[in-house]
Amino acid sequence: MTSWNKNIYRSLLILSFVGLNAVILWGLGEVWVFWNSGADKASILHTGIEVDDSNQPEIEWAILENQGRPMEKQTLLDIERDYVRSWYVRSVAMASNDSYGLDDYYTDSLRSKLYQVLQLNKANGITLEETTLAHHPVLEFYSTDGTLVVFSDHNVESYREVWQGGEMLHAMREIKSYQVMMLLEDGFWRIRHLVEDKHPSSPITEIRDLGSPQIESIKGLNYYPAQTPWNIFGSGFNEEIIKEDFARIRGMGLNTIRIFVPYEAFGKEKVTEDKQSKLMKVFDMAARMDLKVLVTLFDFYGNYDLTDWTATHRHADTLVKLLKEHPALLGWDIKNEPDLDFDSRGKNKVLAWLEEMICQISKWDRGHPVTIGWSSPQAADLLADKVHFISFHYYDKPNQFQKTYSSLKEKAGNTPILLSEFGISSYSGFWNAFSGSEQEQKVYYTEMTSVLKQQEIPFMFWTLYDFKEVPKEVVGRYPWRRQPQKYFGCVTVEGLEKPSFKVLDQTPVK
Template sequence: MSKINKNILRGSLLLSYVIILTLLIFGFGAIYSYLNTGADRSKMLHTEVKQVDQYLPELKWAPLNNEGRPMDQQTLTAVENDYLDAWYVKFVSYKTNTKKGIDDYYTKSARANIFNIIDHNIENQIFIDATTLEHQPTLEFFSEDGQLVVLTDHNVIEYKRLFNGETLVAEINEQSSYRVTLLLEDGFWRIRHLVKLKSQPYAKSTYDKPLEVSKIKGINYYPQANPWDMFGDNLDSEIIAKDFEIIKTSGLNSIRIFIPYEAFGKSSVDLTKLEQLKTVLDLAESKSLKVMVTLFDFYGDYSVLDWTLTQRHAKIIVNALKDHKALAFWDIKNEPNLDFESRGKTLVTAWLDKMVDFVKSQDPNHAITIGWSNAESGTILSDKLDFVSFHYYEKLEELGTSFKTLQAKVKDRPIIISEYGLSSYSGFWSPFGNSDDDQAEYHKTIQSIFSENDIQFMSWTLYDFDNVPKEVVGRLPWRQNPQKHFGFINKSGIRKSSFKYISKK
């Protein structure tokens, strides 16, 4: 064997030895680390429930006055977390017809009933999509040995959708009360008994508070440099203050702004952006402008198991702003009817229904609406809203009829048009588009219609934009380019011919 081949062989053997030694050291290190650290509870769970990310219903304990041993806060928190996780794991099991995680949160006797339901549902192709939105537990008993808890959970707001295969067969809104027994086993507070004491259909509240909307003359607002991305590093208070001065001196008295759900942190709201939002309302107040805040922009999931997370998001936003003098209205969602086809009208409407109730429970003093994309959708949930709002981008000659038709259907609810406008784009991607003069004529005509029918309005929008995110109208240039030219002020900061019709004179 040549000297070169021997060297290659020696090198290969040495490299193999180093690799084997490294693997052995790594393996022993992992075993040692495992044996010398406490068990990670999240790794013990079949489903690795992460309550902060998955399930956050409203929960309020009654003052503690239980029999037996006094309850300490640490134990109460553990009971609360395991109790809510038990609900969540059960919801996942009923939705997927699997039994994962049930063992961790229910005793043997309690899970037998759940398993029977799942087996029945599998056999009959039944799926249950459910959640709870509110719990009001009272601690009744805590045993002297610290191993047993009894509580009564009052007025649990439940929502369920029952499917046979792919077909929705029932939608259930309930308010129920439960007697619950939990045992401490292996570090888990497991449910031993969960007995429904009473149940009734959940009463959908209606709001008949008179509302004065006869003075709304407004505009949808984004800064010119960062449309659909108003908050974060791009927020410039000086620019916004100047824009608000332009809006005020033009004869308008209100603005509509948007809170993007994901960009604001979803259920864990970004507190920095929340402070920026307050700053925007401060600037509006300084110019005597009222603000319509549109929640849940760019949200489109609506999954029932997601509802508690959207509820938590709304709670933080609403409570941060509800006492601000500039706040005028809440718009629950921008154009949610556009999600009917992809997410299902029943599901979207149910989410809106619950969110209207929830926002009103957090702030009963400000009016609520939904910004429908057309007049035809304006009747949906109109009995729950303080006023109806819709957007109009159709033929002007049909506006008066559309408005009066909706007015006749909703009768006792004020109506405003919270978006309207015409693009002045005419170029390669739209050679037969409209000019600045066409846009001015449009706004002159629509203001005449507004005056004739006493219609309150919020136009789209103050500025032309250089960029429009793909999430708004997609990537296609023949859709993006017209969207950039709806403003009353062009990209160079010059007021277009339409500006003189930005408001009623």
């Protein structure tokens, strides 16, 4: 028996030895593969916080006749990468009062100063949430040995919130300039000095004055093709169908459409070329039909966190620069019904993101108006002093509209107002106790258009077509919400005109 136990022990020792060596060999093999696969070696050398590369503030270099050696293109990219990451890591540290990760992006002397700030904030229960939005660095010196670089960073746009005990004490948007020195250590560029430049910076870009935007003549609708609702730019994109639809819209005497750009489907911070191409084709077709287009950005977006701001800016920047010269462009609707996110995301957080996006788009496109598609007239006076015209949705009873509109107009002052969504479903079935009908839809539109015409209110109704399917992401899974949503059109899925079609037809009577 003793001999048998000894054999078992020997076998276990041999197996353990073989297993241990196998693990060691496997680990060495993985390291070899890693170093030879083109992976970012920063992830193994940098031991601190993982950096989110969706953090992409606007950055534009100006290179002077700097002293020292000429700057290599790849080196400049490396400097830019580590410089942008250093700001991100610092913002994470300030938000958590935890120094983890700072070692990777700051040298000893600067780290000690940052540690003092973190300790002071932690002692007072204060946290800072911040992000930089734009950098304009000017290269001034690059050492002969390639280990030191000096540059100034002009007009650094940033947004910061000061929190204490779960309450926001202060929020500010700033533009400052800095003198920066970075050292190359362990293959990475770390900040040695970051000193604020006391010279005045450029003023913060405010919304530009376009005069009174020409929206009073708008008569339009919110557009999706019948077969691809909420997915016009997907795999079912069909130019012929869109052309026919635009001809039908123009034949109704309408002059404007409102379309929606889904944030994630378009590639978030890196808008895909395929989506850009399809969007441009829609605009070209609209221009040929003499239709103006109001673009609603950030459909199905709901984050608003400071850490996500620069990604949304790169998204909007791409689209604005793509379309701002197009003759069909009417203007920019920042977000559809953002007030519905107040409860889940926080009202202040949503409003801060909206206000900053207005500012950014006003900087990129100085020729077109900006608005926000509020879900109700009760919310539509928010940021009224920041937009060029107010845009709101109305789905209540027609006999209450006049009073509601008058109240909003009083709050709006001289800011023009667009009714950018209104309508009623003709659905009649189990989920609404068979209470709807196409005739009731006609009566609704008759009453609404009468008031709109009398008050000369520009409008866009919801929508041209009924839909076979409505994505659950739009109204949820519940059938009593999804079924009525399928029947808001003035044209059936089969292409037949409903009684409401003639009411909404704006062709002048001969």
